[in-house]
Amino acid sequence: MGLSPGPAQVDQLGTRAAPPIVWARSTHHSERRGAAVRWIVLHADVSPRESSTVSWLLSAASKVSYHALVHRDGKVTRFVVDSRAAWACGASEYGGVVGLNRHSLSLAFGNRHDGLERLTDAQVDAARWLIEDWRARYPSIEGILTHAMISPGRKRDPTLIPNFYRHDYT
Ligand SMILES: [Zn+2]
Numbered sequence: 808m809g810l811s812p813g814p815a816q817v818d819q820l821g822t823r824a825a826p827p828i829v830w831a832r833s834t835h836h837s838e839r840r841g842a843a844v845r846w847i848v849l850h851a852d853v854s855p856r857e858s859s860t861v862s863w864l865l866s867a868a869s870k871v872s873y874h875a876l877v878h879r880d881g882k883v884t885r886f887v888v889d890s891r892a893a894w895a896c897g898a899s900e901y902g903g904v905v906g907l908n909r910h911s912l913s914l915a916f917g918n919r920h921d922g923l924e925r926l927t928d929a930q931v932d933a934a935r936w937l938i939e940d941w942r943a944r945y946p947s948i949e950g951i952l953t954h955a956m957i958s959p960g961r962k963r964d965p966t967l968i969p970n971f972y973r974h975d976y977t
Contacts, residue, residue, distance in 0.1 A: 851965035881929030
């Protein structure tokens, strides 16, 4: 008999606890058409409440989706399976690739993106867990991008978040 490791001990071994994940399946997705997952693209949902974002994403009118929304309390809502392309990036280009949706997984932070609201510790932890998990399952991932990087002049998310540093996630 021995003491089973609790969360604290597991954490010291370098394994993050999985965040709570719930599914809200979106109809807004399409085939990757053979494209490898090369990047993770980070977004902000530009909303004061995740419930509003979930409702909007699930509405037929939005034509938008993410693979994952990371809530302020660390919960995660998943909308699209990883094997399909979410509709997150719109007009975008990176490294000569045009249209990043087929080539990426998308993670959005619940955040007003007003230049003031910070990410919570729970959000940072949950995002890091998701990214580690994706990287483990998709060795083809080359790096972490922001929407601002792939749609310059059109999108700035999530770079207005005061404590967002892309390299925290790479
Ligand atoms: Zn975005």
